[in-house]
Amino acid sequence: MKATLLGVSIAAAIILQLPLSGVYASETTKATTKAMLEEFKADAARPFSSEAGNAAWTRDSDGRSCTSCHTDSVLAPGRHVRTGKVIEPMAPSVNSQRLTDRKKINKWFLRNCKWTFARECTAQEKGDILLWLSQQ
Numbered sequence: 001m002k003a004t005l006l007g008v009s010i011a012a013a014i015i016l017q018l019p020l021s022g023v024y025a026s027e028t029t030k031a032t033t034k035a036m037l038e039e040f041k042a043d044a045a046r047p048f049s050s051e052a053g054n055a056a057w058t059r060d061s062d063g064r065s066c067t068s069c070h071t072d073s074v075l076a077p078g079r080h081v082r083t084g085k086v087i088e089p090m091a092p093s094v095n096s097q098r099l100t101d102r103k104k105i106n107k108w109f110l111r112n113c114k115w116t117f118a119r120e121c122t123a124q125e126k127g128d129i130l131l132w133l134s135q136q
Helices: 008-017 029-043 050-058 102-117 124-133
Strands: none
Touching: 029 102, 029 124, 050 124, 102 124
16 A cells, blocks of 8 residues: 555655645744744845755755755755765654754754865855755
């Protein structure tokens, strides 16, 4: 028997990038995201943009991008390119643990920006990416 959600197979939902949950973000995710965006805003050059966040997520930097490990769909699991470790989906609509812990968000921005872009991300980039991810 094929697994379905609201009449759509889970595989089709992933391919079509439909959320597997009716809840797009938990209250914790919303509160954490809002607080962090306010924090980043102090050092940002302009208002945050989900389009800029998506562009940063897919931007190639010497053969690396966020999609190298997280895949083109934040709704699907990824895999770390060096260790092979599975990375759970980044979208809070399918992974209720995403964007709920400020300490983890800051830790992973620091580590992943250094690995991907060979530098720390700016407050603008963090805000753009965080805004975009929070809408997934």
